[in-house]
Structure formats: structure tokens, C-alpha cells
Amino acid sequence: MKIKYRRSVLGYLWSLLNPLLMMGVLIAVFSNIFRFDIPNFPVYLLAGQIIFAFFSEATSLSMNSILSAGPLIKKVYIPKYIFPLSRVISSFVNLLFSLVAMIIVIFATGAPITPAILLFPLPxxxxxxxxxxxxxxxxxxxxxxxxMIHLYTVLLSAWTYLTPIFYPISAVPNYVKSIIYANPMYYFVEAFRDIVLYSKLPDLQTNIACLSFSVLSIVFGLLIFYKNQHKFVLHI
Structure with missing residues (x-):
């Protein structure tokens, strides 16, 4: 975090300003041009934006983590999972700062606040x-x-549009809905929106989907990483 905001005048404040500024741009475009009729659109938009921005940043930084740590990995023994894990944790701290922006928007728009919001750590x-x-x-x-470093940027762009961040799922045709329902990010975004926007606990189906994708990701991630980590030194 210190390196990210080094020599920046506003420093950590950018973790708050970035989602707010992006939200302002997207609201101007999708509220006035496309006119999606979504109640409390600012909170709807920011909830999806925060979740997807974290995932995008965390995975993008993790992708380069082993390559950038190449000189250190070649010199000393260190658990290699530390490098991608540290990138994800750093992005998660940034996400926590962004929640301040969410709180500001909730109060500014008069969105309902109930005890259900205390469940926000779950998604x-x-x-x-x-x-x-x-x-x-x-x-x-x-x-x-x-x-893959260059290809992933393109994949993330496509992934963004296949996740209902700035549009309602009801606005897309049925054949696109089937693709969205197979998208893990859809369930994470919906679970977060259910709590912060609709003041309710995500339904059982959403919780099962989120938990399943999370566990499968961790299991396959660890298996693939540990199977290949001993050969990293030959390719970095």
C-alpha cells in the first residue's frame, strides 16, 4: 500500500476517491443515456463496482507477483505462495477503504439501513x-x-460486461442470462447487493453458489500452484 501511493499527494485517500469518481462517470452515462430504471442506482452501481474492482486488481497483481519476485526467489528459499497472497491481501485492504465510499453513498442517497448490513463481511x-x-x-x-498477462486484460474487460454491474440482468436476452448465471462474479455481486442495498440475507442458492465457487477456486489454486512451484526458477 505504501509503494502504491508513494509520492501521491492524496495518498490513501485515493482508495476512497477512485470508486466515487468512477461511480460518478458511470451514473452520468447509464442513468442519463441508457436510462436503466434501477431503484437507488448509485448504491447498486457502487456495490458491483467495488466487488469487481477488487477481484480485477487482486488477480492482475497476483499474475505478475512471481515474475517480479524472480531475483529474490533465485537467491533464497521462501514460500512462493507468499507473493500472490500478499497482492490479494493488499488489494483487500484497498477494498476495505473503498467501503467508506459505500457508506457515504448509502447515507447520501437515503438507502435503507437495517441490522442485516452487519452481515456484509460474508460476501x-x-x-x-x-x-x-x-x-x-x-x-x-x-x-x-x-x-497471458496481455490476454487477461482483454478477458477482464469481457468479464466486466458479463457481470451485471451497471445494468440489470432483466435488460439482457435469455441466451445472455444463461452465460451470466454461469459467471461466479454474478453471485458475489448479488450477495453483496442483497445485504447493502436490499437489507436482506442472500438466499440459500446464492450462498451455495458463492461458497462452491470460493472453495473450488482455493482447492484448484493450491493444487495447481504447489504442483508447479518447484519449476518456477527455471522460467523466471
Missing amino acids: LLYILMFSIGMGLIMAVLAVYFRD
Whole structure:
């Protein structure tokens, strides 16, 4: 975090300003041009934006973590999972700062606040687990396939549009809905929105989907990482 905001005048304040400024731009576009009729659109938008921005940043940084630590890995023995894990945790701290922006928008828009909002750590835990697993996988892919670093930027863009962040799922045709329902990020975003926007606990189906994707991500991430980590030194 210190390195990220080094020599920045506003420093950590950017963790709060970034989601607010991006929210302002997207609201101007999608509220006035496309005119999606979504109640309390600012909170709807920011909830999805915060969750997906964390995942995007965490996995992108994790992807380069082993390569950037190459000189250290070649010199001394150190558990290699530390590098992608540290990137995810750093991004998660940034996410926690962004929650301040969420609180500001909730109060500013008069969104209802009930005791259910105290359950907000639950979807954050889900997305943290999913991001750790995906971060481990992306770190391995980047070591063996450097083109993946550039390809992943394109994949993230497509993934963003296939996640209902700034549009309601009711606005897309049925054949697109089937793709969205297979998208793990859809369930993490919906679980977070259920709590902070709709003041309710995510339903059983959403919780099962979130937990399943999170556990599978962690399991496959660890298996793939530990199977390949001893060969990293030959490719970095």
C-alpha cells in the first residue's frame, strides 16, 4: 500500500476517491443515456463496482507477483505462495477503504439501513477466497505463458460486461442470462447487493453458489500452484 501511493499527494485517500469518481462517470452515462430504471442506482452501481474492482486488481497483481519476485526467489528459499497472497491481501485492504465510499453513498442517497448490513463481511469473505484461488492460478499461468498477462486484460474487460454491474440482468436476452448465471462474479455481486442495498440475507442458492465457487477456486489454486512451484526458477 505504501509503494502504491508513494509520492501521491492524496495518498490513501485515493482508495476512497477512485470508486466515487468512477461511480460518478458511470451514473452520468447509464442513468442519463441508457436510462436503466434501477431503484437507488448509485448504491447498486457502487456495490458491483467495488466487488469487481477488487477481484480485477487482486488477480492482475497476483499474475505478475512471481515474475517480479524472480531475483529474490533465485537467491533464497521462501514460500512462493507468499507473493500472490500478499497482492490479494493488499488489494483487500484497498477494498476495505473503498467501503467508506459505500457508506457515504448509502447515507447520501437515503438507502435503507437495517441490522442485516452487519452481515456484509460474508460476501467479502467469499470474494476474498475466490480471488486467492484465482490469483494462485493466474500467477502460475503468467510464469509459463507470458502472453497471458496481455490476454487477461482483454478477458477482464469481457468479464466486466458479463457481470451485471451497471445494468440489470432483466435488460439482457435469455441466451445472455444463461452465460451470466454461469459467471461466479454474478453471485458475489448479488450477495453483496442483497445485504447493502436490499437489507436482506442472500438466499440459500446464492450462498451455495458463492461458497462452491470460493472453495473450488482455493482447492484448484493450491493444487495447481504447489504442483508447479518447484519449476518456477527455471522460467523466471
